[in-house]
């Protein structure tokens with residue numbers, strides 16, 4: 299139940315009907331018994347900036363931002379966190395004291411989803427060079443990863459990303475798996491309706507971790523292949539759940555937990571394979 303004092307937030311996207319964020323934040327609002335609501339907010343790209351300012355005028359605490367608005371959100375903020383600057387994108391807006399502040403929690407959420415994996419333990423290989431790759435590569439580098447190699451269908455995009463990131467970032471045509479501590483798929487390959495990712499995991503060391511940020515289905519062919527080889531494998535759902543925590547805390551004043559109950563609520567909404 300909400301009252302006239304309810305705290306409001308939501309997710310801006312186009313389309314937005316596929317987003318699991320309302321389910322996720324709704325679960326936390328119910329768990330903590332908050333006087334709050336989190337809504338799906340479908341907004342066309344050409345209306346995005348006006349819509350954000352209107353939400354602030356309406357007293358919203360802030361919003362998440364998803365495809366295709368993350369770069370536009372970056373551009374309209376009055377202030378940005380360091381990790382949003384590094385990512386070149388914003389997925390979390392906070393409205394306070396007449397200012398719009400932008401954060402990017404995707405890279406942080408990705409690292410949190412890896413549990414006790416230490417980014418300093420060895421080189422990482424990232425497949426893809428889009429928005430998610432940038433956030434993840436920046437988070438890995440900032441956490442002490444000794445080298446990140448980008449492998450992308452469009453090499454020029456990987457080269458541009460490497461220049462933007464700076465530091466120990468390489469671009470390669472073939473993934474250098476033999477000494478990799480971490481392999482991450484940040485492309486949409488393996489997603490429902492897309493072809494699977496075709497990659498021989500044979501050269502990976504036995505201690506390597508394989509992560510796929512695709513979470514529809516929960517178990518992608520890449521994850522299944524990694525598990526079949528006895529490698530540690532992490533799907534994209536954990537990243538989705540963890541990236542939501544800082545926004546919830548900023549808007550509603552409670553830092554929520556990622557636990558089995560939350561995982562089950564969201565996983566029930568997604569095809570297993």
Ligand SMILES: NC(=O)c1ccc[n+]([C@@H]2O[C@H](COP(=O)([O-])OP(=O)(O)OC[C@H]3O[C@@H](n4cnc5c(N)ncnc54)[C@H](OP(=O)(O)O)[C@@H]3O)[C@@H](O)[C@H]2O)c1
Pocket residue numbers: 404425426427428429430431450451452455484485486487489511512513534535537538539541
């Ligand atoms: N788990 C989470 O919380 C989370 C968060 C964000 C994103 N994601 C997922 O991550 C994926 C990428 O998102 P994004 O925002 O980074 O998208 P993006 O900016 O559009 O980048 C897409 C990337 O995938 C590559 N790609 C697309 N189709 C391909 C194909 N057929 N063959 C080879 N490469 C292909 C692109 O290569 P080119 O540069 O050559 O086009 C690019 O590197 C999506 O599946 C998204 O759902 C998950």
